[in-house]
Amino acid sequence: MNTHATTARRDTRYAPVPSVHYDLVPARRLSLEAVARRTGLHPELIRRFVALGLVDAERDHAGRLVFAPGAPAALGRVERLHTGLCLNYASIGLVLDLLDRIDRLEAALRRSGVRSEQPSWT
Numbered sequence: 001m002n003t004h005a006t007t008a009r010r011d012t013r014y015a016p017v018p019s020v021h022y023d024l025v026p027a028r029r030l031s032l033e034a035v036a037r038r039t040g041l042h043p044e045l046i047r048r049f050v051a052l053g054l055v056d057a058e059r060d061h062a063g064r065l066v067f068a069p070g071a072p073a074a075l076g077r078v079e080r081l082h083t084g085l086c087l088n089y090a091s092i093g094l095v096l097d098l099l100d101r102i103d104r105l106e107a108a109l110r111r112s113g114v115r116s117e118q119p120s121w122t
Contacts, residue, residue, distance in 0.1 A: 028069055029058070029060070029066035029067060029068065029069075030066065030067045030068070030069060030071060030072075031064065031065075031066060031067075032046060032047070032064065032065045032066075032067070034067075035067050035071050035072055035075065038072040039072050039075045039076065039079075041075060041079070046065075046075065047065070048089070049075065049078060049089070050065060052089055052090065052092075052093060053093055054074075054075075054078050054089065054092060054093055054096065055067070055071055055074050055075055055078065056068065056071070056074075057071070077096070078092055078096070081095055081096075
């Protein structure tokens with residue numbers, strides 16, 4: 001028996017297997033009217049937020065705005081920054097980007113195991 005030949009073969013038991021994900025149901029989306037009702041904001045103001053890039057939206061097959069289920073929470077964050085810090089809507093985009101960056105950096109620090117004496121910003 002040739003043991004050299006058996007050790008030369010590659011062990012494929014742990015080789016990565018490509019996976020494919022198929023949605024069985026379409027992703028749930030909220031209409032502009034549903035988001036306006038949930039947030040208490042006027043639909044035109046929500047359209048302006050979409051134009052400013054403060055909230056993500058897509059268009060459905062009829063061209064209407066549709067939102068992810070997390071859109072009302074994102075709009076609440078925008079409104080809290082606007083009313084709590086008296087920021088104009090154009091500057092809120094920059095603040096949101098900075099807060100997201102801080103969150104990503106803190107998550108990277110947590111993964112790396114580095115501990116900070118300062119409390120988390122997010």
